[in-house]
Amino acid sequence: MWADLAGIGRSAESGGYRRYAWTAADAECRAWFREQAEARGLVYEVDRNGNQWAWLGDPAAGDAVVTGSHLDSVPDGGAFDGPLGVVSSFAALDELRGRGVTFNRPVAVANFGDEEGARFGLACTGSRLTAGQLTREAAHALRDADGVRLAQAMEAAGHDPDAIGPDPERLGRIGAFVELHIEQGRALDLTRDRVGIASAIWPHGRWRFDFRGEANHAGTTRLADRRDPMLTYAETVLAARREAELAGAVATFGKVAVEPNGVNAIPSLVRGWLDSRAADQDALDTVVAAVEAAARERAQRDGVDLDVVRESFTPVVEFEHALRDELGKILGGAVPLLGTGAGHDAGILSGSIPTAMLFVRNPTGVSHSPAEFAAEDDCAAGVLALADVLEGLACR
Structure with missing residues (x-):
């Protein structure tokens, strides 16, 4: 999966990624997501705001456990910010199926659109629209540096811009959302931990x-x-x-x-x-x-x-303590809690549904740069931790 994504939207000059919302590179990433969903026999759908979903189990059953992140990038961004969470989510599902577990709740992998806001200047557009934190009128008014409106870009990519807006029915079917992300700092490297749990997101x-x-x-x-x-x-x-x-x-x-x-x-x-x-x-x-x-x-x-x-x-986001504590218990209680100054879809959605985050060690602390990096064994540890969390939430 990582190799399949590696070349999409990568600049030959900088080595960084330019996967901006509703562009050709974004379309390639979205096609990759759909291929991953269908290859696993998951139910694939795109919601009214352009977010992608891959479901294991009945989406309408309710109390679903959702994981995932985003695939777009900042200008000349790194390979891990966003994609690590999506790739790890599919890999965690593969791990659980390999364990032969029985799922008692629906599970989904999500790819939220335009998380970075690199093209239209507003971060987490897909999740903001879904959670009702961005109106259709305000979204339609967004323009990129070339004067192209968000609505025009969505329509050109085959999505109906008039359909966007709050989606409380979808959120009402979700019991928990857990997002895995590369750490955007060096706290885990300093403590020699592979994986951490987010405590809160700073106001920003x-x-x-x-x-x-x-x-x-x-x-x-x-x-x-x-x-x-x-x-x-x-x-x-x-x-x-x-x-x-x-x-x-x-x-x-x-x-x-x-x-x-x-x-x-x-x-x-x-x-x-x-x-x-x-x-x-x-x-x-x-x-x-x-x-x-x-x-x-x-x-x-x-x-x-x-x-x-x-x-x-975005005001301060305190991730739901009950869900956060449950993740800690599932992972053995010795996992460090980390605050973060970076915004995420999990933070936007926290006002509507219980959310939590896992962080994977970043040895350099570099983020939003081609130098962003996580070692393969740390990424594997993140997948196993996410699989354990999903098992604890959806299979017991």
Whole structure:
């Protein structure tokens, strides 16, 4: 399975993956998922929001145990973020069938669409729509960098964009969702554990900063006469790092767009996206407020106008303690609990159904990069842990 996925959407230049939602690479990944489902005799379906499902047992029976993750990527992302969870889910089902267990609850593997938000700027679109955290109107308004609307991209890929929206009936049939994921940090490597259990997801969000100045000639405009938004943006980037350190949080400007984007032109617009995360809501609010205050102070000095728009936000997610504790018991009680600053479909769905997460050791801690890596024996340990969890939840 891993070899079959390896070449899909991979850049020959960077070695990273560009599997963006509703593109040709995404279609190949989706075709692979369907092939895996049908090869195992599972009932395959696509829901109204484009999420894929592979069912063992009757989907309508209720109280189902679902596992899975996503197959899309960030720009030049790594091979493991998302796909490891989907591949491990199919492998865990194979393991359980090999054990000859009897399933007392329906089991499904899911591939949630557009988890990374790389193309349309909003993470976990598929699960947000399903859980009613994103309206059809808001989803239809999303556009990619080329101005293509989400609805257009979905329709071009053969999916009905007018059908998207909340799916409480489907969620009502799910008793538990367990997502396996590569750890996006080095906590397990430091403790020499192969597998961990998620305790909570930090609150996090994305904010767009629009700095508007005045375009002019880079060679003939006196420094004193300039309204250069790049200066304001640069000060804001430094402020984000400074304020995050003070609060024990993280803050990153990882995406920027410049107009007119000429080497010999002072920009008229610099648009930067802030990603910030913290262990609690107060710390996150403190960081974002301080970054905006620093930006506005510098903007006034530079003669620059500033607009700040919160594009997405996810509050702290405490995974259901009963399910989390049950995973710990199934796995022997010695599995470490880890908090994480990364968002996941499990976090979005936690407001609607009981969810939990397993993490697999990442020896470098690198994520969202071609250097992302997990050793084969650690991945195998993750599969066995997931199989044990599914057996404990669905077969006893």
